Amino acid sequence: MESSVAEYYNNVNNNGSSSSQSQTSTCMQKFRLYETQSNFYMIGRNKSRIYWRVLKIDRLDPFELNIREDSTTYTEFECSELLRRIHEGNKSTGGLKFVTACYGIVGFVKFLGPYYMLLITKRRRIGAIFGHNVYAVSKSEMIPLPNSSVNPSIADFRKENRYKKLLSSVDLTKDFFFSYSYNVMCSLQKNLYNNEPGEVLYETMFVWNEFLTRGIRNHLKNTLWTVALVYGFFKQASFSVSGRSFKLMLIARRSRHYAGTRYLKRGVNEKGSVANDVETEQIVFEDVSDGFPTQITSIVQNRGSIPLFWSQETSRLNLKPDIILSKKDQSYEATRLHFENLVERYGNPIIILNLIKTQEKKPRESILRQEFANAIDFINKDLSEENRLRFLHWDLHKHSRSKSTNVLLLLGKVANYALTLTGFFYCRVTSALRPEECMSWPSSENIDDGDMLPLKYSNDTEDIYRSERNYSGENNVANGNHSVKPPTFQRGVLRTNCIDCLDRTNVAQYAYGLAALGSQLHALGIKDSPKIDLDDPLADELMSLYERMGDTLAHQYGGSAAHNKIFSQRRGQWRAATQSQEFFRTLQRYYSNAYIDAEKQNAINIFLGHFQPQPGKPALWELGSYQHYRGRNGETIMDEDGRSLFKRSFSDGNILWQSESPVMAKNGKQEKSLNSTLPGLSESSPEISTCESILPQCLEDSSSGTCKETAVLKPVEFSSLNVGMASITLTLSTWTVFHRPEILARMNHLMGHQFLQALRSLVFHWRMLLTV
Known part of the structure; x- marks a missing residue:
């Protein structure tokens, strides 16, 4: 059933376009990477081990992506003979060495230095649609392309390493999935019925590594060596x-x-x-x-x-x-x-x-x-x-x-x-x-x-x-x-x-x-x-x-995690437990939004290609963490809405207008x-009654009746959480947190310390309540 029903789903080729002529027998699912001093050799084969192909990646040019696909389809024996001859011809420089087994190329990326190749080195099966397996990524690896002898000297290796860490922080092992023979980026109806001939599937809105695979797709005009990653949920x-x-x-x-x-x-x-x-x-x-x-x-x-x-x-x-x-x-x-x-x-x-x-x-x-x-x-x-x-x-x-x-x-x-x-x-x-x-x-x-x-x-x-x-x-x-x-x-x-x-x-x-x-x-x-x-x-x-x-x-x-109060009530979960769970999720979301999301957004912008670093240009993190990047080559001055970029630390109130x-x-x-x-x-x-807000806020002086532009810091109060007869009210004083004239310290450290202390106190109070 698997081989015949598999014909329903178009194997991705011809630059990722759908073709009913493709057969799943040509779909390569396992790869082995070898290296010599001058080249990487990627060997790919299909599931039945009767279809073998070779991809050659240059390692001598540190600034360009040079990829060549061998047009010959080999048998397993012929491929082994080819590798043996490559080893014999490169013995003087160390021969042919095995690097890693992998399950597809995620893409290629360049920051301020050389190109890197992203590989899936471990996978796990998470489901199947009519015999077409769907996989999640279990492990990935980033490999620099140039060999050590031609690896370019990077003027600012710290920035290069930070960009690498940013890209690596997009965890491919969480919530990314793919399939070799089923277009998992499309709905079932689109796959079986509405698939448009010539549509470039890698350029559809749900393929997250479209930018990373753009280079190899443009070189080879096919997608035999890459996998299309979808981000979300699969169960x-x-x-x-x-x-x-x-x-x-x-x-x-x-x-x-x-x-x-x-x-x-x-x-x-x-x-x-x-x-x-x-x-x-x-x-x-x-x-x-x-x-x-x-x-x-x-x-x-x-x-x-x-x-x-x-x-x-x-x-x-x-x-x-x-x-x-x-x-x-x-x-x-x-x-x-x-x-x-x-x-x-x-x-x-x-x-x-x-x-x-x-x-x-x-x-x-x-x-x-x-x-x-x-x-x-x-x-x-x-x-x-x-x-x-x-x-x-x-x-x-x-x-x-x-x-x-x-x-x-x-x-x-x-x-x-x-x-x-x-x-x-x-x-x-x-x-x-x-x-x-x-x-x-x-x-x-x-x-x-x-x-x-x-x-x-x-x-x-x-x-x-x-x-x-x-x-x-x-x-x-x-x-x-x-x-x-x-x-x-x-x-x-x-x-x-x-x-x-x-x-x-x-x-x-x-x-x-x-x-x-x-x-x-x-x-x-x-x-x-x-x-x-x-x-x-x-x-x-x-x-x-x-x-x-x-x-x-x-x-x-x-x-x-999501606030699931209605689901918890449906299951008859203890109300106090539900309230505590919802409260902790509110705190977790608040902390993530205030302290983590800016770096997370930067990582997404790098992964999707919204920002491409250039030597001599401002780094991504130097442009301000609250900005939305759209520009290329490090020249970002406008966000995706065409608005000029600026940064504000505090919300200035509702800016709204009456509808006509x-x-x-x-x-x-x-x-x-x-x-x-x-x-x-x-x-x-x-x-709905609305009113215009004026910025900066005009506060009326009680003595003179004049307007003063004043920044007022008020305590931030978390809502009271009632548990039986007990009530916990957590208050963080922003004045205490942010205005500490007696010491010299970074504000985010002070806020982080205050937040963690409050969280520990809250846990202690909850433990006391649950033991009563």
């Missing part, structure tokens, strides 16, 4: 329902566009790319023996920062920095570009689930809620009723505090509504089916509306099989043994966001995943009903998977029906 699990086993894969793909850390990447850039843009795919299929039809389904959803020009200053004095609307875009062009990109990727409709707060004592999130609604309304004016953006707002924080509200139950209704609009991907195949047969179904553009797929599910929707029998496109497999049902397709996507697109967003994505899982199992014939009750053990298993995914994505973007046009509600019949069943769900904008 495969097996379940059973009524004695029938199935596998579920949860995949999260993080975009490399506008990538970075929480406070340093917010909102949207000029190109329409948003921060924390993650595509989540849920694949479900039943394991059956060879010779019988195999069915597979998938559903895709999306999360991403609110697509407006907004930011929050990293602050060591404030747990919740003010939200700054930093650019007034009258025509919302960047927002429009973002949604046009979503339509290009997923089709219509685009359903936006906005979970941020509606009302606050001090407007923060509600500022963005108002402007986001204005932007959607402005964009919808130019769209047809059929293609308009569906904007749903539901204040999750408000409803989660109400004891009478079942948050997951209500979110499930929103999920079912979205699933009804988009449908999901379903395909039935056999081990004998070839790519041409899967691709022969009519494109979605050519299907009449009356027979439009995907099927739209609701509780009273016709059974999938009865619906499919009405479709005239039913074909037979070439051998005539099985009838192959036409696939159904997902059209459109649910896009969920809160402020960070981490905690609340993950809860909503779980609700959507649960609704989709019921429909997926129903389509596979495993369940009679498309509904899964929240009390079903399967719902708890899926919740654990989404919780793990949420924690992983939160660590990547926010610096701590009110938001008109354009609810269709489905939206009205949904809104009537869900409290607090609306497509219209709330009335």
Whole structure:
């Protein structure tokens, strides 16, 4: 089954473009690196050891990347003979030496000195899709290309070493994954159906080593020697329902566009790319023996920062920095570009689930809620009723505090509504089916509306099989043994966001995943009903998977695990334990954002090629840790939004502006029906009072009544944490921390010391409480 079904997925060649002519037999998975005084020799072979190739990398030119691929395909014996002859010809300079075994090239990089080659030296299998293995990186190695005799002298070797440490701090062993024969950077539907001929897969938004592999791809015009790394989350699990086993894969793909850390990447850039843009795919299929039809389904959803020009200053004095609307875009062009990109990727409709707060004592999130609604309304004016953006707002924080509200139950209704609009991907195949047969179904553009797929599910929707029998496109497999049902397709996507697109967003994505899982199992014939009750053990298993995914994505973007209060309450976890866990995660996230994220952002910028060092130019860390780099060759003076770069240590308050046009509600019949069943769900904008903030802050002198520009330092108070009768209040005095005239010390050391001392004190108090 593996060899025949493998033909579905295009082997990556011709500069990473997809080609149905490629066979997995040419896919090289294991490599051995040898060296002589003048060259590296990389020997690659396929899994069956019948396909051997040779790559030659020059070691004499320290400043250029010179790579040549031997066009000959060798047998194992012929390759051994070639290596023997190379050894004999280089005996005078030490001969041919074995360096390391590896599993693919991550790329090549140059800082201020020579080129380095990044290799995967250990891997681990984390799953498989129809026999196509998916791997994670267990160990990687960075090897300088020039030999020691020609290694150039570096004017500032300290900077070179620091750049190397920065790149190495992007830990490839955490959350990076790849596959040799399956395009793991693409969804299942795109791989099986929508794959565009000639598309350069390495240049798609989810391949994180696009920049690192650019040099070797340009030299060789193929990607036989490299692996495409996807960053995010991958987990495969097996379940059973009524004695029938199935596998579920949860995949999260993080975009490399506008990538970075929480406070340093917010909102949207000029190109329409948003921060924390993650595509989540849920694949479900039943394991059956060879010779019988195999069915597979998938559903895709999306999360991403609110697509407006907004930011929050990293602050060591404030747990919740003010939200700054930093650019007034009258025509919302960047927002429009973002949604046009979503339509290009997923089709219509685009359903936006906005979970941020509606009302606050001090407007923060509600500022963005108002402007986001204005932007959607402005964009919808130019769209047809059929293609308009569906904007749903539901204040999750408000409803989660109400004891009478079942948050997951209500979110499930929103999920079912979205699933009804988009449908999901379903395909039935056999081990004998070839790519041409899967691709022969009519494109979605050519299907009449009356027979439009995907099927739209609701509780009273016709059974999938009865619906499919009405479709005239039913074909037979070439051998005539099985009838192959036409696939159904997902059209459109649910896009969920809160402020960070981490905690609340993950809860909503779980609700959507649960609704989709019921429909997926129903389509596979495993369940009679498309509904899964929240009390079903399967719902708890899926919740654990989404919780793990949420924690992983939160660590990547926010610096701590996700706040899973709703999940903890669902499991009946002890309230005090939940509160302590949430509090520690808040502290961890605060510390990471204030002290670690700047260096982390620098590492990401180096890895993605957003900053390329040049001799005689300012180093990356000399440009200011709060800047967003876009420039090349060390000449960075503008950020990705085209704004001049400057650095501020403290948040200056809300910089906001009143919106000119009110938001008109354009609810269709489905939206009205949904809104009537869900409290607090609306497509219209709330009335939010806003006011202009003046910087620097004008403080009125009590005696003279005049305005003084004054910097006021106030204590930062962490919220009280109640545990039974005990209450812990942690207060950090910024005056004590930052204003120490009696000693000469670095401020960050003082703050770090104070923070650690407070943390130790907090742990001591908690231990005392738990022993009472």
